[in-house]
Amino acid sequence: MDAREMKIKAAEAALAHVEDGMRLGIGTGSTAEEFVRLLAEKVAEGLRVEGVPTSERTARLCVELGVPLKSLDELPELDLTIDGADEVDGRLRLIKGGGGALLREKIVASASARMIVIADETKVVETLGAFKLPIEVNPFGLVSTRIAIEKAASRLGLSGGIALRTSGDGTFTTDGGHYILDASFGRIPDADALASNLNDIPGVVEHGLFINMASLAIIAGPAGARTLTAKE
Numbered sequence: 690m691d692a693r694e695m696k697i698k699a700a701e702a703a704l705a706h707v708e709d710g711m712r713l714g715i716g717t718g719s720t721a722e723e724f725v726r727l728l729a730e731k732v733a734e735g736l737r738v739e740g741v742p743t744s745e746r747t748a749r750l751c752v753e754l755g756v757p758l759k760s761l762d763e764l765p766e767l768d769l770t771i772d773g774a775d776e777v778d779g780r781l782r783l784i785k786g787g788g789g790a791l792l793r794e795k796i797v798a799s800a801s802a803r804m805i806v807i808a809d810e811t812k813v814v815e816t817l818g819a820f821k822l823p824i825e826v827n828p829f830g831l832v833s834t835r836i837a838i839e840k841a842a843s844r845l846g847l848s849g850g851i852a853l854r855t856s857g858d859g860t861f862t863t864d865g866g867h868y869i870l871d872a873s874f875g876r877i878p879d880a881d882a883l884a885s886n887l888n889d890i891p892g893v894v895e896h897g898l899f900i901n902m903a904s905l906a907i908i909a910g911p912a913g914a915r916t917l918t919a920k921e
């Protein structure tokens with residue numbers, strides 16, 4: 690089974706959690722897009738759902754495939770969000786934002802009664818941090834904010850490069866008009882402490898640590914899909 694087939698397996702298993710009439714948060718990324726394709730087939734067969742997309746990219750795909758959309762202001766409380774992740778640990782803590790959609794993803798997941806993560810086996814880790822942690826920042830005061838992040842990380846014994854994300858020949862800009870700093874910490878032994886320290890930095894708009902948000906992860910490997918629930 691190749692990587693795409695594993696993503697489809699995880700997306701198929703997630704679809705089983707979608708019920709008629711649900712208000713859905715719809716994630717961003719290649720795995721979430723497999724979910725959108727399968728969801729669109731069910732919508733064409735008569736399933737009634739309303740989706741809130743977590744990015745302009747996801748919104749475009751939903752419109753193209755006929756998945757009905759609303760804004761989060763129109764549907765401020767959602768039943769379920771289904772989204773991908775860049776890393777998942779045993780407590781279902783996540784790193785997200787590889788595609789730059791972390792802010793809207795976190796807002797939408799927070800507005801949802803449940804969040805299910807879909808991913809292939811390669812995303813499951815013992816300790817978060819091998820994937821560079823995306824940190825969304827306000828362009829104003831970028832250098833000061835980067836220094837504040839370095840100091841906060843250093844207080845927790847973390848070090849590593851913090852790079853401004855680029856795209857093509859310019860700076861990558863999120864749907865919200867912010868920049869992303871990708872932090873190469875390598876290993877984040879205390880993700881909860883890092884999340885809380887980053888939350889305290891004014892120039893940080895949001896970070897890619899999703900803690901206590903996912904209630905279930907559907908992980909697909911060569912042998913099929915399995916579910917993970919948070920270990921106590």
Ligand SMILES: O=C[C@H](O)[C@H](O)[C@H](O)COP(=O)(O)O
Nearest residue numbers: 718719720786787788789790
């Ligand atoms: O900003 C992007 C999102 O957090 C994605 O859900 C994450 O990067 C995983 O994407 P993919 O399914 O393409 O690996």
